[in-house]
Amino acid sequence: MQSTSTHRPPRCLDCDTRRHCLAAGLDATGLDAFEHQVVLRRHVLKRHQRLVARGAPFDTLYSVQQGQLKTERAMPDGSRRQVIGFHQPGRLLGLESLGANSHRCDALALCDSTVCAISYPSLTRMMKQYTALTRRFHQLVGTELDRQQTSMLMLGTAKTPQRLAALLLDLADGGGDDGCPADTVTLRMSRDDIASYLGLALESVSRQLSQFRVAGLLAVHNRRIDLLDRERLRGIAMAG
Amino acid sequence: MQSTSTHRPPRCLDCDTRRHCLAAGLDATGLDAFEHQVVLRRHVLKRHQRLVARGAPFDTLYSVQQGQLKTERAMPDGSRRQVIGFHQPGRLLGLESLGANSHRCDALALCDSTVCAISYPSLTRMMKQYTALTRRFHQLVGTELDRQQTSMLMLGTAKTPQRLAALLLDLADGGGDDGCPADTVTLRMSRDDIASYLGLALESVSRQLSQFRVAGLLAVHNRRIDLLDRERLRGIAMAG
DNA sequence: CGCAGCCTTGATATTCTTCAAGCATAGTGG
DNA sequence: CCACTATGCTTGAAGAATATCAAGGCTGCG
Numbered sequence: 001m002q003s004t005s006t007h008r009p010p011r012c013l014d015c016d017t018r019r020h021c022l023a024a025g026l027d028a029t030g031l032d033a034f035e036h037q038v039v040l041r042r043h044v045l046k047r048h049q050r051l052v053a054r055g056a057p058f059d060t061l062y063s064v065q066q067g068q069l070k071t072e073r074a075m076p077d078g079s080r081r082q083v084i085g086f087h088q089p090g091r092l093l094g095l096e097s098l099g100a101n102s103h104r105c106d107a108l109a110l111c112d113s114t115v116c117a118i119s120y121p122s123l124t125r126m127m128k129q130y131t132a133l134t135r136r137f138h139q140l141v142g143t144e145l146d147r148q149q150t151s152m153l154m155l156g157t158a159k160t161p162q163r164l165a166a167l168l169l170d171l172a173d174g175g176g177d178d179g180c181p182a183d184t185v186t187l188r189m190s191r192d193d194i195a196s197y198l199g200l201a202l203e204s205v206s207r208q209l210s211q212f213r214v215a216g217l218l219a220v221h222n223r224r225i226d227l228l229d230r231e232r233l234r235g236i237a238m239a240g
Numbered sequence: 241m242q243s244t245s246t247h248r249p250p251r252c253l254d255c256d257t258r259r260h261c262l263a264a265g266l267d268a269t270g271l272d273a274f275e276h277q278v279v280l281r282r283h284v285l286k287r288h289q290r291l292v293a294r295g296a297p298f299d300t301l302y303s304v305q306q307g308q309l310k311t312e313r314a315m316p317d318g319s320r321r322q323v324i325g326f327h328q329p330g331r332l333l334g335l336e337s338l339g340a341n342s343h344r345c346d347a348l349a350l351c352d353s354t355v356c357a358i359s360y361p362s363l364t365r366m367m368k369q370y371t372a373l374t375r376r377f378h379q380l381v382g383t384e385l386d387r388q389q390t391s392m393l394m395l396g397t398a399k400t401p402q403r404l405a406a407l408l409l410d411l412a413d414g415g416g417d418d419g420c421p422a423d424t425v426t427l428r429m430s431r432d433d434i435a436s437y438l439g440l441a442l443e444s445v446s447r448q449l450s451q452f453r454v455a456g457l458l459a460v461h462n463r464r465i466d467l468l469d470r471e472r473l474r475g476i477a478m479a480g
Numbered sequence: 481c482g483c484a485g486c487c488t489t490g491a492t493a494t495t496c497t498t499c500a501a502g503c504a505t506a507g508t509g510g
Numbered sequence: 511c512c513a514c515t516a517t518g519c520t521t522g523a524a525g526a527a528t529a530t531c532a533a534g535g536c537t538g539c540g
Contacts, residue, residue: 073393077478080397084389096389098382104389124375128368135364141381142338148388149324149336149344153313155395156439157320160528191487199396201529206488222487222537238317400496431519441497446520462505462519 009042009065009114011035020090021063022118022140025132034133038126040117045069045109052093052107058100060117062093067113068188069093070197071105083197085147086110086189088174092118092140110188155199158240163198164208165237168218172227183230187223249282249305249354251275260330261303262358262380265372274373278366280357285309285349292333292347298340300357302333307353308428309333311345312436323437325387326350326429328414332358332380350428395439398480403438404448405477408458412467423470427463 010016012023012035023034040060045051051062051069069087074080084105087093093115097103127134154163172185187194195202209225212218217233219226227233250256252263252275263274280300285291291302291309309327314320324345327333333355337343367374394403412425427434435442449465452458457473459466467473 073389075393075478079479080393082393082396084392096382096385099379099384099386100382104386124371124378127374131364134367138364139339141385142336142340144339145336145381145385145388146339146344148385148392149313151392152324152388152395153315153320153322155392156322156436157315190485196396202486203488203530204528207528210488238315239319430517442518443498443520444496447496450520 009044012039015065017065017089021065021116022092022123022133022136025136026130030130030133033126033130038118038122040119043115043117045113045115047109047111049109050106051109051115052103052105054103054106056103058094058097058103059120060094061120061123062107063116063118064089064091064093065114065116067115068110069107069113069115070110070189070193071107072196073105081196082199083189083193085151086171086193086197092144095141095144110193160198160200160204160208161211161236162238162240163200164194164205164212165233167194167198168225168227169230169233169237172230181230183227185225185227187225249284252279255305257305257329261305261356262332262363262373262376265376266370270370270373273366273370278358278362280359283355283357285353285355287349287351289349290346291349291355292343292345294343294346296343298334298337298343299360301335301360301363302347303356303358304329304331304333305354305356307355308350309347309353309355310350310429310433310437311347313345321436322439323429323433325391326411326433326437332384335381335384350433400438400440400444400448401451401476402478402480403440404434404445404452405473407434407438408465408467409470409473409477412470421470423467425465425467427465 012018012031013028015021018024018031023031026034042065043051043062045067054074064087066089071084071087071093073082073084087107093107094103094105096105098120123133123137127137154166158166168185171187172183173181189197191202191205195205198205209218209220212233213220215232217227217229217236219228252258252271253268255261258264258271263271266274282305283291283302285307294314304327306329311324311327311333313322313324327347333347334343334345336345338360363373363377367377394406398406408425411427412423413421429437431442431445435445438445449458449460452473453460457467457469457476459468
């Protein structure tokens with residue numbers, strides 16, 4: 001972890017993403033305990049700043065409060081990197097390290113972001129008492145596994161158009177600040193990141209975007225994408 | 241879940257895989273509580289028998305005691321299936337459903353197997369009291385996420401030879417009944433299953449096995465594979 | 481204004497899939 | 511016990527999808 005501002009953004013009670021985060025479902029007392037015993041601090045990250053480095057000792061999970069991050073993973077020998085996930089507010093980072101002593105992924109901010117550092121030992125302690133917290137934690141873990149399996153399914157069986165359409169729709173859902181689908185998606189990541197995540201060459205991503213544009217499915221303005229025909233995109237994402 | 245024998249195979253105390261399963265690390269008292277309060281029953285499965293059907297209400301996890309199972313996943317519309325994982329003794333099934341009300345995967349026995357059904361509500365209750373159990377559960381969850389991310393990395397970035405070499409070495413590790421690497425691997429799954437898991441056509445798997453054979457890396461006797469040159473296989477799995 | 485990074489597009493090369501045929505194996509019933 | 515059949519596996523040839531190589535354009539920042 002690298003140096004970050006020590007400024008403390010919204011406390012749990014005032015936090016916009018409380019509804020979706022690990023603390024969701026806690027009452028006022030619980031929320032207070034969570035904030036003081038479990039949340040170690042809040043990190044304010046600048047674009048491209050690293051939050052977690054692979055190999056760092058694991059005792060902290062991270063909850064995205066604002067912004068967006070990517071997690072990356074490399075082969076043991078360093079060859080072949082891949083983006084494993086894009087993380088929007090409410091998602092938990094570091095879960096794949098629960099079985100190890102050290103973090104298994106790098107995590108980097110795609111835009112200016114804030115992240116809550118969560119003490120894993122303290123979380124464990126607090127879960128003994130707060131069933132709602134345990135339930136929520138397990139929910140997030142399950143969702144994460146589910147999401148990854150969906151990614152595996154994409155990487156294993158889907159062609160380029162399906163992969164890209166699915167990602168765009170994914171980013172659009174929950175991309176609206178209200179958590180609702182938005183008709184315009186701002187890509188916070190480079191074409192390179194997208195390609196890596198989808199298991200494609202970056203040129204393929206570029207070409208596919210152009211094809212979607214020509215087909216009238218969307219409009220491309222740099223990293224802003226206007227979804228013009230959600231229905232057809234959804235059809236492509238599902239069945240090709 | 242389909243009908244299974246009601247015979248109860250090894251109790252926890254006598255179980256060979258206790259060392260690797262969810263109950264690892266529990267003392268005698270804990271083990272007793274685990275067996276009586278958390279383990280609902282043990283399923284004896286015949287080859288090809290289904291343990292879990294996608295969509296079944298979720299309140300049970302499964303721990304593999306003996307044998308091997310595969311989990312499969314399909315697109316919502318049913319097109320495109322993929323094998324998500326092969327599960328050997330000690331592994332937990334159903335974790336991806338923790339965030340949902342219903343199971344998200346199918347699970348099928350690849351050979352005659354026994355599986356412990358674990359009540360998720362009871363497990364949650366018992367974890368409040370037994371820290372070691374919580375720790376172990378989180379460890380298994382983390383390992384599962386880690387494993388899946390490694391699969392994503394393979395599916396996204398690796399060529400055919402790398403994928404297959406990595407799988408063979410994976411199956412060899414822990415394939416020995418003592419949990420140690422074995423020099424001969426018995427594939428419990430079809431070429432089709434392997435291909436699906438690796439995101440390839442089954443013909444590609446077959447061809448690649450032949451190439452490995454010609455190169456003197458292994459010998460193929462149906463589903464029994466003798467690994468003749470682990471080192472070179474490992475090199476291929478890592479860097480191609 | 482100009483540089484640097486990012487993105488698009490085109491041409492070519494490669495990998496993998498698909499289609500098709502034949503072989504081997506394990507299981508079945510005579 | 512043996513022949514028979516279904517299933518799974520291997521191999522070959524053709525074709526499709528995608529990567530790679532190469533060049534040029536756009537954009538945002540200094």
